Amino acid sequence: MKNEQIVGRALAEVLPTTDKWWFQQSHLLRLNLILLIPLLSSSVAGYDGSLMNGLQALGQWQEYFGNPQGAMLGLVNAAQSIGSVLALPIVGSFSDRYGRKLVLLAGIVGVIVATIIQATATTLAQFVVSRLVVGFAGMFVVQPAPMLIAELAYPTHRGKYTSAYWTMYYLGAILASWTTFGTEAYESDWSWRIPTILQAGYPLVQLSFLYWVPESPRWLVSKERNGEAFEILAKYHAAGDTSSPLVVREMGEIAETIRMEQLAQATGWGTLVQ
Numbered sequence: 173m174k175n176e177q178i179v180g181r182a183l184a185e186v187l188p189t190t191d192k193w194w195f196q197q198s199h200l201l202r203l204n205l206i207l208l209i210p211l212l213s214s215s216v217a218g219y220d221g222s223l224m225n226g227l228q229a230l231g232q233w234q235e236y237f238g239n240p241q242g243a244m245l246g247l248v249n250a251a252q253s254i255g256s257v258l259a260l261p262i263v264g265s266f267s268d269r270y271g272r273k274l275v276l277l278a279g280i281v282g283v284i285v286a287t288i289i290q291a292t293a294t295t296l297a298q299f300v301v302s303r304l305v306v307g308f309a310g311m312f313v314v315q316p317a318p319m320l321i322a323e324l325a326y327p328t329h330r331g332k333y334t335s336a337y338w339t340m341y342y343l344g345a346i347l348a349s350w351t352t353f354g355t356e357a358y359e360s361d362w363s364w365r366i367p368t369i370l371q372a373g374y375p376l377v378q379l380s381f382l383y384w385v386p387e388s389p390r391w392l393v394s395k396e397r398n399g400e401a402f403e404i405l406a407k408y409h410a411a412g413d414t415s416s417p418l419v420v421r422e423m424g425e426i427a428e429t430i431r432m433e434q435l436a437q438a439t440g441w442g443t444l445v446q
Contacts, residue, residue: 183327183418183421183422183425186416186417186418186420186421187327187328187418188410188416188418194326194329197411198411199407199408199409199410199411199412200326200329200408202408203324203325203326203408203409204326204329204333206324206381206384206385206386207321207324207325207333207385209377209378209381209382209384209385210276210316210317210318210320210321210378210385211317211321211333211336211337211340212340212374212377212378213276213279213313213314213317213318213337213378214314214317214337214338214339214340214341214343214344215340215341215343215344215347215374216283216310216313216314216344216374216375216378217310217313217314217341217344218340218341218342218343218344218345218346218347218348219344219345219347219348219370219371219373219374220252220306220310220344220348220371221341221344221345221348222344222345222346222348222349223348223352223367223368223371224248224249224252224303225349226348226349226351226352226353226367227352227364227367227368228245228249229352229356230352230355230356230363230364232358232359232360232361232363232364233363233364236361236364237295237296237299238296240296244296247300248296248299248300248303251300251301251303251304251307252303252304252306252307252310253307254304254307255303255304255305255306255307255308255309255310255311256307256308256310256311257307258304258307258308259307259308259309259310259311259312260311263275263311263312263315263316264315266312267315267316267319267391268391268394271387271388271391272316272317272319272320272323272387272388272391273316273320273382273385273386273387273388275312275315275316276312276313276316276317276320276378276382277379277382278309278312279309279310279311279312279313279314279316280313280375280378280379280382281309281379282305282308282309282310282312282313283306283309283310283313283371283372283375284372284375284376284379285305285309286302286303286305286306286309287302287306287368287369287371287372287375288372289301289302289305290302290303290306290368290371291365291368291369291371306371313375313378317337318334318337319388320385320388321333321334321337322334323388323389323390323391324385324386324388324389324404324408326408326409327409327418327422344374347370347373348367348370348371351366351367351370352364352367355367386404386407386408387400387404389401389402389404389405389422389423389426390426390429390430392404393423393426393427393430394430398423398427401423401426402414402419402423405419405422405423406419409422
């Protein structure tokens with residue numbers, strides 16, 4: 173597929189011409205490796221989405237918590253979704269106000285804390301609370317990640333990375349399923365505690381490397397921090413070339429898009445009936 177079909181004519185005109193693959197260019201290799209960190213947010217969701225199915229199949233989990241049935245079992249399963257719904261009204265505005273990276277960090281820490289509560293649960297009430305926290309914090313992991321990926325990715329790679337985002341869900345879901353299957357033979361409560369402990373695995377990987385993930389250039393421009401945004405784009409899209417036509421064009425497009433969005437926000441719903 174031609175670059176013009178992938179990124180549009182405006183950006184295709186200023187894309188550098190090279191006969192090297194992306195992994196042969198250090199700045200693009202570094203960027204694509206960095207983007208694996210927010211990409212793992214989908215795996216965090218996948219692990220959690222599959223975990224409860226596996227735990228309910230474990231007799232040790234059922235016995236430890238008194239064989240919950242009916243409405244109580246429904247609450248255990250719904251707790252994660254309730255937490256997610258509670259986070260929905262605020263997570264988007266938080267991403268716009270405080271930045272994608274900070275919100276992602278808060279979510280990662282929240283999921284790790286929730287995992288500790290969940291893995292050390294001694295009562296069903298504590299387990300339900302942990303599921304609520306997982307759902308709430310999980311939204312802070314899942315929501316800003318695709319925006320950060322799309323706003324950092326190299327133009328010709330953006331579609332591939334955003335398409336891969338929810339595909340990574342199954343990396344987490346499969347791991348959770350096989351973990352609960354593997355611990356089924358354990359006769360103690362470690363049968364269900366081990367899978368819950370491992371829920372912190374992907375978030376811990378993200379936490380370990382998040383420092384090296386730059387903030388979204390688009391968010392920086394929206395906060396009038398254009399110099400920082402320009403430096404990030406130049407470093408990761410043009411190998412540090414501050415005179416790159418690609419970076420200049422990208423900055424112009426970002427600024428124009430934000431200006432148009434601000435104009436649209438200034439138009440109220442009343443315009444429809446005027």
